[in-house]
Amino acid sequence: MSVLVYIELDGGKIKKSSMEATAYAAAYAKSAGSSVTALALGLADSAELASLGEYGASKVLHLNNAQLDKFDAQVVTKLIADAVAAEGASVVVMSHNYAGKHISGRLSARINAGMVAGANGLPDTTNGFVVKKGCFSGKGFGYFNITSDKKILSIAPNSFTVEKVGGTASVEAFSAEVPANKITVNKQDKMEGGIPLTEAELVVSAGRGLKGPENWGMVEDMAGILGAATACSRPVSDIGWRPHHEHVGQTGIAIAPNLYIAIGISGAIQHLAGVNQSKTIVVINKDPEAPFFKAADYGIVGDAFEVIPQLNEALKNHKANN
Amino acid sequence: MNVLVCISKVPDTTSKIQFTDGNSKFDENGVTWIMNPTDEWYALVRGVEIKEAAGGKVTVINVGDSSNDQIIRKALAIGADAAVRIDANPTDAYFVAGQIAEYAKDKNFDIIITGKETIDYNSGVVASMIAEFLDLPHVSVAEKLELNGNSATITREIEGGSEEVSLETPFVLGANKGLAEQRIPNMRGIMMARKKPIDVIPAYDSVNALTATVQYEPPKPREAVKLVGSAQELVDLLHNEAKAI
Numbered sequence A: 001m002s003v004l005v006y007i008e009l010d011g012g013k014i015k016k017s018s019m020e021a022t023a024y025a026a027a028y029a030k031s032a033g034s035s036v037t038a039l040a041l042g043l044a045d046s047a048e049l050a051s052l053g054e055y056g057a058s059k060v061l062h063l064n065n066a067q068l069d070k071f072d073a074q075v076v077t078k079l080i081a082d083a084v085a086a087e088g089a090s091v092v093v094m095s096h097n098y099a100g101k102h103i104s105g106r107l108s109a110r111i112n113a114g115m116v117a118g119a120n121g122l123p124d125t126t127n128g129f130v131v132k133k134g135c136f137s138g139k140g141f142g143y144f145n146i147t148s149d150k151k152i153l154s155i156a157p158n159s160f161t162v163e164k165v166g167g168t169a170s171v172e173a174f175s176a177e178v179p180a181n182k183i184t185v186n187k188q189d190k191m192e193g194g195i196p197l198t199e200a201e202l203v204v205s206a207g208r209g210l211k212g213p214e215n216w217g218m219v220e221d222m223a224g225i226l227g228a229a230t231a232c233s234r235p236v237s238d239i240g241w242r243p244h245h246e247h248v249g250q251t252g253i254a255i256a257p258n259l260y261i262a263i264g265i266s267g268a269i270q271h272l273a274g275v276n277q278s279k280t281i282v283v284i285n286k287d288p289e290a291p292f293f294k295a296a297d298y299g300i301v302g303d304a305f306e307v308i309p310q311l312n313e314a315l316k317n318h319k320a321n322n
Numbered sequence B: 001m002n003v004l005v006c007i008s009k010v011p012d013t014t015s016k017i018q019f020t021d022g023n024s025k026f027d028e029n030g031v032t033w034i035m036n037p038t039d040e041w042y043a044l045v046r047g048v049e050i051k052e053a054a055g056g057k058v059t060v061i062n063v064g065d066s067s068n069d070q071i072i073r074k075a076l077a078i079g080a081d082a083a084v085r086i087d088a089n090p091t092d093a094y095f096v097a098g099q100i101a102e103y104a105k106d107k108n109f110d111i112i113i114t115g116k117e118t119i120d121y122n123s124g125v126v127a128s129m130i131a132e133f134l135d136l137p138h139v140s141v142a143e144k145l146e147l148n149g150n151s152a153t154i155t156r157e158i159e160g161g162s163e164e165v166s167l168e169t170p171f172v173l174g175a176n177k178g179l180a181e182q183r184i185p186n187m188r189g190i191m192m193a194r195k196k197p198i199d200v201i202p203a204y205d206s207v208n209a210l211t212a213t214v215q216y217e218p219p220k221p222r223e224a225v226k227l228v229g230s231a232q233e234l235v236d237l238l239h240n241e242a243k244a245i
């Protein structure tokens, strides 16, 4: 009765979100007196997969098949269901990122497992199997009891503190019939270098207060110094100053990084909905009445065009000395 | 094209969210209800556009009680031809998707469209569940759809970018920003909507919820903001106090 964790591969490398899911699965398995089996689908070398032991997996099932590098959620779901049956797993864990959103619901329907999408924290099993998740777009939390025998936890990205426990996992070939893909992946258009917003621990974000796309250089500089991802408010992506995949908020991406720096963003309720679960929020705005200050931990009232260059200088010095 | 669009009712984006009865219930007092934004702006409008371009019919479906008729009427005013309401409390995503799949399984829909996620429970999984129940492919968080006969090319969001995929109908689509432009219902649409019936059907016994709500909790209030005078001071606080850098 192991806990099964789905591992997402990107060019043969384990995604950071899957390391987080493995650490979460291991923490739960420990409390339940169980162990973690990871399932990796697609091309990867054994050394890479064995490293999942560092996050607490004891065994990795690997289906080394190039077809699986082209994502089709229906095929992946079938294979996870096969692994659930082979392992007799009753709890399946994965990240609630883009792939997780495609797979977790399908798996729930396929194996009749109740799920909590975007779980925030480990299940409480003192009275049932109760899992916390964010609701109402960051304006509340709900606790849900999963009543079915099989359970799926897709965990909110960046919600679980990953600690390496040390150890190696045994890697075993997993054999299962792989159905043909019904979806053909034609092409990908991904940012080069940089850190995707959904995986970032630090985020630098800017809004309409920056006046135009030509002024984003200083924002990108800050992100570069910090090793942060860049984000923006909705109007900024609507006008085309920044790409759509940077838009955060109720109608964009919801994120919960350790640090969110908001520059020239007013802090409308729909914007806050996507960022108010960030651990530390810094607001830089020239208007002391901007609503964002009410949701912030630290603030500077000032003109971004003066404050940002000074802040970049101070951050650079800090990085050089630490 | 025979299109089914799934619509849900949610508290308005600016609603104050509060809980009652010892945090066991969502407080509906003073809440304005709307059609979930991604359902209305993108799923529904793209569905109507498909019909306008290729002919066919758009049916909207909702799982909920009669208080949902208001958003169903709005969907009819925006351009849906027919409406179905499964008269049941939408307890969880599994229940909702299972009910919709039961309804859809013998109706030969070419495309079933949902929103990306509801703004109240933020799950984003109903599309994928319906697809699995019906053994169909699906693409969620879709920002572009081009149709050429039964062949579709869809652009979906991925980490740090987008991916273009193609597939054949029938399929399920989870709609996001970019898929269509919001439409405001006009007078003629509103008048026509009054004449269109809402087909109310009982819930299917074969599908039951697999989760139960135990409790709610408001977010922890943040302490008052610390306003600082200089960049250096901010860096020191972020390092020493917040331990964020």
Ligand SMILES: Cc1cc2nc3c(=O)[nH]c(=O)nc-3n(C[C@H](O)[C@H](O)[C@H](O)COP(=O)(O)OP(=O)(O)OC[C@H]3O[C@@H](n4cnc5c(N)ncnc54)[C@H](O)[C@@H]3O)c2cc1C
Residues within 6 Å of the ligand: A206, A207, A208, A209, A210, A232, A233, A234, A235, A236, A247, A248, A249, A250, A251, A252, A263, A264, A265, A266, A267, A268, A269, A270, A271, A274, A284, A285, A286, A287, A290, A302, A303, A304, A305, B013, B037
């Ligand atoms: C249904 C719905 C959904 C929405 N979803 C989202 C969403 O997902 N995400 C989102 O972001 N928005 C969303 N919005 C829009 C939201 O309501 C706001 O309009 C938007 O967030 C404002 O963007 P902004 O803060 O960049 O611009 P503005 O509101 O124009 O604010 C600009 C800010 O910059 C400050 N400023 C100006 N110049 C300077 C300077 N030189 N230095 C420092 N500060 C300066 C100003 O004081 C002001 O506070 C949604 C709206 C609706 C109705």
Ligand SMILES: Nc1ncnc2c1ncn2[C@@H]1O[C@H](COP(=O)(O)O)[C@@H](O)[C@H]1O
Residues within 6 Å of the ligand: B006, B007, B008, B009, B036, B038, B039, B043, B061, B062, B063, B064, B090, B093, B096, B113, B114, B115, B116, B117, B118, B121, B122, B123, B124, B125, B126, B127
């Ligand atoms: N009660 C409901 N009735 C009809 N469709 C729904 C209902 N709840 C959710 N949906 C659809 O499923 C999508 C995703 O919902 P969710 O997975 O709950 O975030 C929504 O955008 C709707 O299109």
